[in-house]
Amino acid sequence: MEKGQVSSEYMLILAVVLVIAIAAIALLRDTILTGGSVNQQQSRAYWSVASPFSITAHKYQGSMLELDVQSSLPVTVDLQTISVEGTSHTIDRTFNPGQRAVINVSLSANCGDAGNSYSLEDIQIRYVPTGSLPQTQSGSIPLVGTCS
Numbered sequence: 001m002e003k004g005q006v007s008s009e010y011m012l013i014l015a016v017v018l019v020i021a022i023a024a025i026a027l028l029r030d031t032i033l034t035g036g037s038v039n040q041q042q043s044r045a046y047w048s049v050a051s052p053f054s055i056t057a058h059k060y061q062g063s064m065l066e067l068d069v070q071s072s073l074p075v076t077v078d079l080q081t082i083s084v085e086g087t088s089h090t091i092d093r094t095f096n097p098g099q100r101a102v103i104n105v106s107l108s109a110n111c112g113d114a115g116n117s118y119s120l121e122d123i124q125i126r127y128v129p130t131g132s133l134p135q136t137q138s139g140s141i142p143l144v145g146t147c148s
Contacts, residue, residue: 037119038119038141038142038144039144040117040144040145040146042141042144043119043141043142043143043144043145044144046139046140046141047139047141047143050137050139051072051137052071052072052073052077052127052129052137053069053070053071053072053079053125053127053137054069054070054072055067055068055069055123055143056068056069056070056100058143058145059145059148060107060111060118060120060145060147060148061111061114061147061148062110062111063106063107063108063109063110063111064104064105064106064107065084065104065105065106065107065120066102066103066104066105067082067102067103067104067105068100068101068102069095069100069101069102069103070098070099070100070101071095071096071097071098071099071100072098073095073097073129074097075097075129075130075131076094076095076096076097076129076130077094077095077127077128077129077130078092078093078094078095078127078128079091079092079093079094079095079103079125079126079127080092080126080127080128080134081124081125081126082103082105082123082124082125082126083122083123083124083125083126084105084107084120084122084123084143085107085120085121085122086122087107087108088126089105089106091103111147111148112147113147114146114147114148115146115147116146116147117144117145117146117147118144118145118146118147119142119143119144120142120143120144121142122138122139122142123138123139123142123143124136124137124138124139125137125139
């Protein structure tokens with residue numbers, strides 16, 4: 001192999017790496033500029049498999065948020081509170097393993113007209129599994145939907 005050929009191959013590999021790096025930076029830049037917003041499909045995908053409590057469906061109408069919540073814990077658990085955007089709401093409901101229940105949370109803000117989009121940040125669920133200490137599940141993705 002000649003020196004010129006090795007040098008050309010090295011430059012080609014370097015160019016490919018550089019193009020990949022530029023593409024990655026452009027994607028990150030777009031995400032940062034758009035605020036990293038989450039769409040309804042991404043939110044649904046995250047919350048439908050969240051653990052130990054998933055939110056399989058939700059509806060926000062007026063100031064009432066209706067959550068279809070399911071426990072994935074193998075033990076009985078007491079769901080104590082659900083916090084939405086920093087405001088805690090007492091629930092005090094017992095879930096058996098795998099149980100699903102509809103929980104209504106009255107929010108201070110009104111969702112607005114039907115068809116308006118909403119994004120509820122900082123969802124936290126405080127619960128106590130049987131024979132254990134209190135624990136908190138924090139959602140890393142907002143609950144996104146359309147007002148009913």
